[in-house]
Amino acid sequence: MKKEHDQGKYKYGMVIDLDKCTGCGTCMVACAAENNVSVRPDESDKQRSISWMQVYKADNGKEFPEAETVYFPRPCMHCEQDGRGGHAPSCVSVCVATATTLDKNTGIVSQIYTRCIGCRYCQAACPYKARYFNWWDAYFPVDKGLERYLSPEVSPRMRGVIEKCSFCHHRLMRARTKAYADGRRKIKENEYITACAEACPAQAITFGDLNNPKHKVAQLIKSKNAFRILERLNTKPKVYYLSSRDWVRKIADNPVDEFSPISG
């Protein structure tokens, strides 16, 4: 039987150039707007607020006027492994409800809200704090009019479930549908990119297939400045960073106890 889509092994990934990143937060807003993320009246409570894409800041620890700040935009890393050799990311291996899986064809770690039972094991297991728990129903008070901007492509979440970055999976669906309608089985490089990558005004975020040597991401990760956060945990994240500054690369590679972000 001929398959509808090309089921070859893709490995979607992201490269974020920290030299270009200006810390403006557009990626966070773009992500929240694209994915119907709830906004609550008090977003300063970072234990409770939800942001699939979170910008962290860190500094070089030097004194005025040598102090420098770096911003780390942090989506879900869509890890390949759990760091102990298991071929599923740590969040997937702890899920008791099979609500989250690693799709071997795309490399995307999914999250199925209606299956999630809200035990928050995965949230505890994630070394990147990329998973968020819905303590309340999405905040859309009746008659406020805000529900009108909600996108039908992503279902709004209910209280009691975990949510996280999906690499804008619905955009992959959209691109596939379009390719299918055009009679193609493969999608082109820029046909599927995440909302954050598209929105970045400084063009710091690149998205594509890490398995395809022609894709820009596959070339960028070969740079000597490329690294991943907490690489020593060996979870094989698919989000890479670039920085020409040594202290930035060092701060990102340190184990958890040595690296504490200022906020978040």
Place this chain on the structure above:
Amino acid sequence: MGVTRRNFVKFAIGGVAGLHLTPLPYKLMDDIAIWTQNWPWVPVPPEGEFLSVKSVCGLCPGGCGIQVRKVDERAVKIEGRTDYPVNPGGICPSGMGGLQLLYDRDLRHTGPMKRVGPRGSGDFMEITWDEAIKTVAERIASLRKNAKTEALVSVDGNSKGSTLSLMIERLTKAAGSPNYVRMPSLEDTYEMGNLLMMGNNGPMAYDLENSDYVLSFGSGLLEGWGGPGRIMNAWAVLREKASKGGATVVQIESRASNTASKSDKWIAARPGTDAALALGIAHVIIRDNLYDQQFVSNYTSGFEKFKTMVLGQYSPEKIVDITGVGKEAIKAMADGFARAKAPVAIYGKGKGTLNGSLFEFMSVQALNALKGNINKPGGIIISDPLPLATLPAISPDGVAERGILTPRFDQAGTNKYPFAVSLINNLIDVINHSDKSPVDTLLVFSANPAFTLPDSGEVNRALKKIPFIVSFSPFRDETSFMADLVLPDHSYLEKTDDIVRPNGLQYQLYGLTRPVVKPVYNTRSAGDTIINIAKAVDTKTASSFPWKDYESVLKIRAKGLFDSGGGLVRYKGAEPAWKWKTASDGPDYKSFGDMWKKIKTDGLWYRKLMPSAIDSGIFKTASNRFEFFISQLELAVKDYPTAAPGGNRLKELGITVEGDAAFMPHYEGNHHHDEQLPLTMAPYEMVNLASGWAPSPPFAYKTIFDDQLLGSDSFAIINPGTASEFRIKQGDYIIIQSKACAVKARASLSHGAMPGVVYMPLGFGHTAYDEFIREKGVNPNLLIPPGKDPLSGHPVWWTTPVKIMKG
């Protein structure tokens, strides 16, 4: 079988065992869980047809291209356009969240309103449009009847030259008032400085993308200066070049802002000393003969006097004391700037939402003149305003003619403030120092002076004294809460309006927003409302507004673009618009009708830069040259009479230096030293927090760190060394006190802060809007006492002497 003890026990055990085996409790629990997760208030977004509509963002004068994804009639997402030259693909966080500003009922005035509660309470009653327009028109008509038309004052926050701002000025003048007052912005500083030094009042433009050495004096390049969509893209272009060793960005700023952190070199000069540093750099450039001698001798005047002043008074040793910047750093900047192929020195303060200091700007412009990088790739571009058609002159009657000739309340353009066009701080002063407000009716357009102006306590006091305030704001902002009548404008996603040359853009560009969705609430385009008001006042006022609607005015003006010839209305994206053209481009339209149709769908007309030989014709000063020694200023000092007999003209203008230096860019010094207030408060701006008229979308509050805002407290950034002097620890509550008032905030200790300076973010402390925005943090504008920038008369807001204590 009777109920025996044995049977009862069997039944109970069976029951307990059965309860564990039956799925019923689990099923029930599951059902309850699912049921409670499907309360009717968890929205289910309806499906529909997907559409994409192109438009232009109107939240700030940056003019980014946007495309809005729609599902049937609902707008669901805003994205940047890749077929728009200003911002190839990216937009800023505020623009990205624009749909919340469109739909949130509590952020917007949902129809024309009459105030029913006390001022500031936000209690309004909806009225009809007819009644609202009639009320304003009657008010103006009665002023006209009593020949008191000067008591009508408009405050306008729309960018200069936009059609809406012309309409507002026109209504004010046609009714008979000279008091059309603009909100201060960096554009005013640019305009005054360029007029004085180059005789040109075209928009200020920096060709950053083509530059290879950007020396930025405080411009918040990454904080939202000059249109974030364009600047961040330019930043990416510069970074790309820098990675190949081809570009350097130097940021001069006392705080480690995003721009300072991300630039190649951060120079921490004390706040308010930019002029001294620029002249110190000029000293080294002149001393070491690094300036463009051909340009200086052919196209400038007063260089010898400037040279004498700079070499005599601005030695690096002296500058080190004033600015705190080391001698080597000054030398390195002078070398880097003067030896670069296409350097540019840019001036700004944060986003540029507020004015800058005139002498500081002129000192920075002097550097550009020394290097002769004017109208060259990578330099500063002097160009004419967009060739839009002018509207026919108004036809005032006797009443209006009398009124227009009365002196302006703000004294702009008088001998005291000869170069200022409008001074809202003086207007506030005049109202507060009169027993009865000279302003009877205040019309406020696209501005929120009650929140955004420095010394906002005084601004609110003045607003309270004004008998009648009319707000045209679509948003429930602080100033509209002071209004007696609200005639809400559409939001930028519901109307057609022009963006006349985005701030700082080097090539000519005209943007046009279009209605992306049908009006969500009962609002009307302010341009239409103005026409309707004029028609309702009387026939004489109406005769200055002979148009059917606002869109026809836009079309009339756009005809000028067509008549000027050339220009493009489509952008393909293959070659960036900032690349200087080699051959003539366009036109890519056939007739004016065709051009207007295309502008209405694509929202764009632009013309690329073309290399042109510099000739003295571009400088329209008295000497037809770039003037280091400003002849117009000398004229204003020596030929204009003093206000008081025997007075000192220089002092009247706020200039404290004497001799030739007074007529040249110079450093005015710091006269605010106060033993009681040993620290300096410097407000700062963030790209993800709106500090101007339009509010931040609630989404943006996700991007605010919890050491900037936590609950209802905002944080003041203090250097750990300074904090320890006052025994202040991270997160402590502190009281910050200035001459104007005292406010409470929390302390955030950072090595990015200069010792002795307290940094407070602009944009927090709203008292209006809704639960997303209200009562979060404090507004540093409250702390800023009245102060005047020398010569320009604009407020000084960048430094305020304060003291702090644990709170």
